[in-house]
Amino acid sequence: xxxxxxxxxxxxxxxxxxxxxxxxxxxxxxxxxxxxxxxxxxxxxxxxxxxxxxxxxxxxxxxxxxxxxxxxxxxxxxxxxxxxxxxxxxxxxxxxxxxxxxxxxxxxxxxxxxxxxxxxxxxxxxxxxxxxxxxxxxxxxxxxxxxxxxxxxxxxxxxxxxxxxxxxxxxxxxxxxxxxxxxxxxxxxxxxxxxxxxxxxxxxxxxxxxxxxxxxxxxxxxxxxxxxxxxxxxxxxxxxxxxxxxxxxxxxxxxxxxxxxxxxxxxxxxxxxxxxxxxxxxxxxxxxxxxxxxxxxxxxxxxxxxxxxxxxxxxxxxxxxxxxxxxxxxxxxxxxxxxxxxxxxxxxxxxxxxxxxxxxxxxxxxxxxxxxxxxxxxxxxxxxxxxxxxxxxxxxxxxxxxxx
Ligand SMILES: *Cc1c(COP(=O)(O)O)cnc(C)c1O
Numbered sequence: 153x154x155x156x157x158x159x160x161x162x163x164x165x166x167x168x169x170x171x172x173x174x175x176x177x178x179x180x181x182x183x184x185x186x187x188x189x190x191x192x193x194x195x196x197x198x199x200x201x202x203x204x205x206x207x208x209x210x211x212x213x214x215x216x217x218x219x220x221x222x223x224x225x226x227x228x229x230x231x232x233x234x235x236x237x238x239x240x241x242x243x244x245x246x247x248x249x250x251x252x253x254x255x256x257x258x259x260x261x262x263x264x265x266x267x268x269x270x271x272x273x274x275x276x277x278x279x280x281x282x283x284x285x286x287x288x289x290x291x292x293x294x295x296x297x298x299x300x301x302x303x304x305x306x307x308x309x310x311x312x313x314x315x316x317x318x319x320x321x322x323x324x325x326x327x328x329x330x331x332x333x334x335x336x337x338x339x340x341x342x343x344x345x346x347x348x349x350x351x352x353x354x355x356x357x358x359x360x361x362x363x364x365x366x367x368x369x370x371x372x373x374x375x376x377x378x379x380x381x382x383x384x385x386x387x388x389x390x391x392x393x394x395x396x397x398x399x400x401x402x403x404x405x406x407x408x409x410x411x412x413x414x415x416x417x418x419x420x421x422x423x424x425x426x427x428x429x430x431x432x433x434x435x436x437x438x439x440x441x442x443x444x445x446x447x448x449x450x451x452x453x454x455x456x457x458x459x460x461x462x463x464x465x466x467x468x469x470x471x472x473x474x475x476x477x478x479x480x481x482x483x484x485x486x487x488x489x490x491x492x493x494x495x496x497x498x499x500x501x502x503x504x505x506x507x508x509x510x511x512x513x514x515x516x517x518x519x520x521x522x523x524x525x526x527x528x529x530x531x532x533x534x535x536x537x538x539x540x541x542x543x544x545x546x547x548x549x550x551x552x553x554x555x556x
Pocket of ligand 1: 256257258259260262291292293294343347348376377378379380404
């Protein structure tokens with residue numbers, strides 16, 4: 153029997169136990185507010201893990217989706233379609249890219265990027281030039297190739313044998329990167345800000361060194377901007393804040409504003425190796441996804457929206473610093489734009505989940521980034537009043553945890 157309003161207990165009955173969702177079930181959203189089955193209201197600073205770039209049910213995105221829904225849902229890549237072509241044009245106009253490949257998620261965009269890197273080197277040199285160098289603590293998705301390139305052991309445990317030819321180096325360590333890269337390297341893969349790995353921004357000199365090493369060894373520099381992309385950093389892409397341009401960039405999460413889509417952006421030089429038949433996706437470039445993403449890009453790329461991200465960053469940071477001055481729970485407050493991390497001080501290490509749970513009870517949704525870091529990735533257009541109210545709720549939650 154199916155329930156009209158199934159509760160959390162149903163999850164344990166019928167869902168694979170790989171997630172552990174909280175007990176409340178949101179049923180409706182508007183802007184940066186959500187309501188659960190009981191009608192309780194929440195302020196959303198989780199943003200669907202850096203996905204809902206324009207909040208929930210942004211009227212222009214709803215309209216773009218409805219308009220496309222009345223026209224055409226799906227074709228496959230036997231045919232091309234107008235929303236996909238327009239979106240690819242926009243991405244090329246707004247970034248370094250000459251070419252775009254569409255996928256449905258961040259992991260798939262990365263899978264395409266890693267395969268492209270292998271193929272590019274195979275074309276030019278041969279199979280011996282296949283090594284991918286990536287950073288410890290990095291996250292690139294959950295397919296077997298992407299967990300293997302990712303720098304977190306726990307995600308490959310029990311799933312080996314994993315794809316080989318991957319070297320992990322400590323993040324932000326230039327000497328280690330120099331030592332790892334050789335003529336056999338086909339790509340260096342980096343997040344400009346490690347998201348899942350604790351909201352850790354790259355050092356300027358580190359990304360510059362990665363660029364130089366790729367040029368010296370004819371390897372591709374791949375930036376995974378699945379989490380940092382589409383305005384979240386305060387620029388359209390985080391690489392623009394550094395002025396270090398990759399050969400390949402992956403984008404997903406915020407790109408669809410909540411509708412599933414991923415994309416790999418590449419230079420002509422890199423893209424040329426993926427000739428007909430080398431890679432593909434049934435849904436990649438789906439008209440519904442591309443229509444919504446096109447509207448997301450139109451809105452987010454406006455200078456006023458990007459400037460708003462930087463202003464909100466400062467507001468959020470000021471609040472976090474004030475909370476810390478009164479309660480002393482954070483060792484570091486960091487991040488770019490509206491991807492913010494607050495690392496807990498020694499006394500509270502390992503307890504990030506407790507703060508997240510207490511915040512939810514105070515009506516505020518935030519995230520963890522590992523056991524020691526609170527993460528916030530709200531809508532890029534969250535009203536300032538919602539930031540203020542959410543920070544009052546967070547402060548009550550902090551007080552609850554430390555007085556418990
Ligand atoms: C979320 C994320 C991914 C994976 O994206 P999915 O859409 O979950 O496959 C890859 N890279 C980074 C940096 C991410 O934050």
